[in-house]
Structure formats: structure tokens, C-alpha cells
Amino acid sequence: xxxxxxxxxxxxxxxxQEVTLRCKPISGHDYLFWYRQTMMRGLELLIxxxxxxPIDDSGMPEDRFSAKMxxxxxSTLKIQPSEPRDSAVYFCASSSGTGAxxxxxxxxxxxxxx
Amino acid sequence: xxxxxxxxxxxxxxxxxxxxxxCTYTATGYPSLFWYVQYPGEGLQLxxxxxxADDKGSNKGxxxxxxxxxxxxxxxxGSVQVSDSAVYFCALSAPETSGSRLTFGEGTQLTVNx
Numbered sequence: 436x437x438x439x440x441x442x443x444x445x446x447x448x449x450x451x452q453e454v455t456l457r458c459k460p461i462s463g464h465d466y467l468f469w470y471r472q473t474m475m476r477g478l479e480l481l482i483x484x485x486x487x488x489p490i491d492d493s494g495m496p497e498d499r500f501s502a503k504m505x506x507x508x509x510s511t512l513k514i515q516p517s518e519p520r521d522s523a524v525y526f527c528a529s530s531s532g533t534g535a536x537x538x539x540x541x542x543x544x545x546x547x548x549x
Numbered sequence: 550x551x552x553x554x555x556x557x558x559x560x561x562x563x564x565x566x567x568x569x570x571x572c573t574y575t576a577t578g579y580p581s582l583f584w585y586v587q588y589p590g591e592g593l594q595l596x597x598x599x600x601x602a603d604d605k606g607s608n609k610g611x612x613x614x615x616x617x618x619x620x621x622x623x624x625x626x627g628s629v630q631v632s633d634s635a636v637y638f639c640a641l642s643a644p645e646t647s648g649s650r651l652t653f654g655e656g657t658q659l660t661v662n663x
Contacts (some may be wrong), residue, residue: 439592466649477653478593478638478653478656480650480651483649485649490648490649491648491649491650526592526593528592528593530649533642533644533648533649534581534600534642534644535581535600535642537583537595537598538593538595538651539595540592540593540594541592542590542592543591
């Protein structure tokens with residue numbers, strides 16, 4: 436398997452623009468997670484899905500952020516409008532279960548909002 | 550709520566030195582414990598894990614023992630290499646209280662000099 440795939444790997448945009456991050460989880464994994472990593476706040480869980488259904492979105496910072504999972508092999512994280520404080524590395528991860536199951540992380544999308 | 554505390558970094562060692570990175574946790578029930586490693590420019594990947602008290606996880610020369618009496622999961626390696634330079638994250642999973650999320654520590658930056 437190719438692992439978790441994220442695109443784009445790097446994104447530079449201007450404040451106010453819409454940004455869409457994409458993720459393809461490992462085939463057969465039922466759980467998908469979106470994280471944000473910054474120097475100031477470390478690694479934060481934004482939202483996670485189980486069987487394409489959002490289960491916990493308590494980490495989504497505000498209404499400008501939205502996430503969807505239309506099918507088992509694709510998810511998007513959208514920021515509209517983007518702000519400079521959204522600059523971070525965004526990771527997608529997937530797993531086949533919870534508890535002791537390993538989460539497999541993608542390579543991340545490095546977002547810079549000017 | 551659940552929490553993970555790691556020793557503050559960064560940590561700088563010479564090649565072949567002994568490594569210890571401390572990790573303590575707070576959780577109800579019986580969490581699973583993990584160490585993830587993040588190499589520069591990459592996503593996190595599982596290094597090792599333990600699912601019950603007194604279990605020892607090991608991988609690539611790294612070891613950690615699940616100590617319930619001291620609520621600790623310290624990471625050790627007898628002889629570090631330059632290639633071990635990375636950020637190390639301690640994490641726990643406690644489905645009874647936190648659902649499917651992983652709770653991460655702050656991360657410890659390790660630099661190994663030749």
C-alpha cells in the first residue's frame with residue numbers, strides 16, 4: 436500500500452483565499468483524522484471520521500474550517516477564508532480501529548497564508 | 550481529562566550516548582501507550598507501543614515499559630546514532646474517556662552529533 440496520501444504537499448496563498456487540503460487514507464481503514472501542527476500549539480486534533488461520518492469536530496478552530504469525507508477513500512479539509520494564523524502543517528492520519536491500533540500519518544501539507 | 554507530559558527539550562547527545570526521554574501520563578482506566586517519531590519534513594510514524602501494565606515495547610533499539618504504578622512510559626536507547634535525530638512524541642489512547650483520539654505530549658527534539 437502507498438500509505439496515506441496528502442495533496443498538495445505545499446500551499447502558499449493570500450489571506451482571504453479558499454484553501455482545500457486533500458487526503459486519501461489507507462485502503463480498508465475505517466478511521467480518518469485531521470491534525471494541525473504549529474510551533475506554538477504543537478499537534479492538535481481537528482476532527483475525525485469513522486466510516487465517513489464525522490464523530491468529533493471539537494478541535495475545529497472556527498466556522499472558517501470545514502471537513503468532509505464523501506467516501507471511504509477521500510477526505511477534504513477546507514479553510515474559507517484563510518488567515519495568516521492558519522499557517523501550519525496539516526496532517527491526515529488513518530487507522531483500522533481505536534484503542535491500541537496504530538494511526539498512520541501522511542507526509543503533511545505545509546500551508547503558508549500571506 | 551487525559552494528558553501526557555514529556556520532558557522538556559531539546560536534547561543534544563553525542564553518537565553512542567545513552568538516551569532517556571521521560572513521559573508520564575494521566576488517564577482513567579487502562580490506556581494504551583505509544584511513542585511516535587517525526588523525522589524532518591515527514592509525518593509521524595509509530596516507533597513502539599504497549600497496551601497493558603508491565604508490557605515492554607521495542608523497535609530499532611528503542612525500548613519503553615508501561616509502568617502503571619508510576620504512570621510512566623519512558624523511552625530509552627542504549628546507543629544513539631546520528632540518524633535518530635528527530636522529534637519524539639509520547640501518546641496515549643483511552644477510548645473509555647476520549648473516544649478514538651490520541652492524546653499527544655508536546656514532543657521532544659533530539660539531536661545526535663557525530
